[in-house]
Amino acid sequence: MVVASDAVAGLTPAAASEQIARAFAERGVAVAVVPLAATGQGLREGVAACCPSAVFAAPTTTAELAEALAAGADQLVVDLSGLSVDDLGRSLFDADPADSLAQLRRSWAGRELTALVPEEEVERPLTGLSGHASTALRAEGADLNAILLADAEAERWAAELGVEPSQGSGAARGLGLILAAIGGQVTDPLTFLAARFDLAATMARADLVVTGAESLDFHALGGPVVKRVAQLAAAALRPVIAVVGRNFVSSRELRLGGFETAYPLVPAASTQNATPERLAEVAEQVASTWQW
Known part of the structure; x- marks a missing residue:
């Protein structure tokens, strides 16, 4: 049983x-x-049980996320549910985002990165009617003009990085774009745990x-x-x-x-x-x- x-x-x-x-x-x-859980200590315990060699991180700032990404773990599982981002992840990079992204991608070659987001965000696109701006900003009460401006900014950001957005790029308020671009998997906690078990x-x-x-x-x-x-x-x-x-x-x-x-x-x-x-x-x- x-x-x-x-x-x-x-x-x-x-x-x-x-x-x-x-x-x-x-x-x-x-x-x-x-042991299954979608958040909190239960999620941490579930990841430890199914992936005992993995490093688990639950950053609340982009600085903490950057630290986790730079720590050198062979396998990193990062819970993004408590991370608040308002700049699409720009603060992860220095003056040349495209070059910084390329360096980060090279550093993650041959290693395993999994980003855990709420289930409803797993396939969220970066832009469009169901994209990051349309969903997150509308939920916060933003007007149509603010949403359209944010959508256009997201398009410019993807072009600046040289990344073609895909399903899941809008997860975690746009961090999905970056994490998938460096080879990470964006999924939800229960799907991840069920698969690993x-x-x-x-x-x-x-x-x-x-x-x-x-x-x-x-x-x-x-x-x-x-x-x-x-x-x-x-x-x-x-x-x-x-x-x-x-x-x-x-x-x-x-x-x-x-x-x-x-x-x-x-x-x-x-x-x-x-x-x-x-x-x-x-x-x-x-x-x-x-x-x-």
Whole structure:
């Protein structure tokens, strides 16, 4: 079986998954633990588990990004979700951006660079109706004139670098253009982790998939980790159940969402907090009663 949980009961995804898996393993079940997360400490732990030799960086400024790129790691995974950029990455370079980019490209030859961005940005173009300026600036309330000016500036910047924009160039407010140009892969955290763990193939060999989250409701369906696990389990034609802090979803809605059932740690209306101890208890109950 496979256990791939998000954070539950205050535990990180990795710790929550281990807690759930332990209950099944104690009954002789072969369990594959796959720590998945889209952000934060959970993402750092997931990358460490699937790529133990990789350096993980989560820069918040272009200076920190430049430092990570120059550090000489053979494999670098950089989380760009917390990086705020307002200059398309110009501050990464000196007076001759094209030459600086060429030097950076040469320095990364033969090494592996992965840039992690939100899923909706992975294929974002640099310019156009769905480009960086049209999406990011519109969300900030910019008027049409400001958006058109920013779009034109992005075109000039790509020409100055000598880079032909492609899908994903607009990710991370334009940093995707630079990182792809030096040989980096721009993807989202869950796609990256699932691929590195070979999760689809692992699920295909499993009898059961267990996921989890702090809360399960029909709108969010537990969040991106739970949704991705349910999608992969459905593709593998494997049953998936959820162990959650609270469940607000009916049995019918669970089925529509791809779940066999959900096991809450505390009642939906309870004022109690879900605890690691309660997670262990519920995991024991599930492991002792679930029928394949």
